[in-house]
Amino acid sequence: MRTLSEYNTELKLKGFNVFQIEEDANATRLYSRKDFYKICLTTGKSKIHYAERSYKTEGTILFFGNPHIPYSWETLSTKYKGYTVLFSETFLSPKNRSENLQQSPLFKIGGTPVLEITEKQRQFLNSIFQKMIEEQQSDYEYKADLIRNYINLILHESLKLKPSENFNQNKNAAERLTNVFMELLERQFPVESPDKPLQLTTANDYAKNLSVHVNYLNRSVKEVTGKTTTAHISTRVISEAKAILQHTDWNISEIAFALGFEYPTYFNNFFKKHTGVNPSSLRA
Known part of the structure; x- marks a missing residue:
């Protein structure tokens, strides 16, 4: 089991980390919202407070955390499992993609930070998170590029679920x-x-x-x-x-x-x- 300082060092050096929640349950609390975007794939009951809204969830969900928006997470299940990936703006987009991230329906203020996921989707997304964990532990020279592609794949698969349909458009x-x-x-x-x-x-x-x-x-x-x-x-x-x-x-x-x-x-x-x-x- 890695220590808190080892987790933080890895994040500061590489700009990302990915881990399995059931193995590193406390790790979800180690990272400040000030620095990292977060994507969580979780199964279990929870209550998520995001900006001024709250979401009660049960089953499998994808959660998208924006470092510019305050949020907190209450785990209500006795059994809780899933995956988390954290990444900085500079890691995902060395070429200023951060503005696009903040305007995405997934991360935007007033957007849709929680998506319900079917069992088939869960299995597919599980495989992506598992591949990211494998690459993080590998010696592959271009693993950062590969993990960056995996994160983008998760984002695109999520956008295909049309989260924008669930968020209020400006009418006047x-x-x-x-x-x-x-x-x-x-x-x-x-x-x-x-x-x-x-x-x-x-x-x-x-x-x-x-x-x-x-x-x-x-x-x-x-x-x-x-x-x-x-x-x-x-x-x-x-x-x-x-x-x-x-x-x-x-x-x-x-x-x-x-x-x-x-x-x-x-x-x-x-x-x-x-x-x-x-x-x-x-x-x-």
Whole structure:
């Protein structure tokens, strides 16, 4: 069994890793969403929280994780099996394919990150994952190219299932603007360093960036989502604050600055207002 540092080293050096979940169950938790796209082929009951949506799954599914979108996974089955492949943008596309990835119905914000898979499809996809594992362990000089082709094959087989039919197309100007706002909001995260704080923190900031009047942005977002622009921003900042509190050793002052608060007191008050508890309580 390889250690956490060995897994991370392999990812940093090669830009990918593939493994069988039933053998390396804890490995799915080793990788930060900040760096890697993820494709999981799994069989079992689970609940997936993806951006602002949740999916309850049973049977075999394909899941597509985008490093620019927050997600979490609750395994509900006592028995759970499958495969996971993780890859960086530069590994899959040295020639700037990443923009296409982010616009794909499989990875796009508002797209379809979960596909139900039949038994016949599962067997075929199993064989692809098994081939990737074999190549990863081989000495073949061009194994990275071959694995890249296998990943693209999975993506194309998934697109043939027409995931775009399951996702809402923009029907008017308000929906188009709201969609762009939500994408821009997600692109501000994750916050990777206290030295690189959020640049857009208010509805006015987003309106200026999108070259629209703030009233028009607010009206559009409220019409489409039922929530205000500020509410979406606050929800996302709280989500990021919780992740930073739970997964880093940054102090409260650093977290406050990183999330765009001038003083730690402002951050403490904001966090307690939205969660009912003080930030430090998450580290107790």
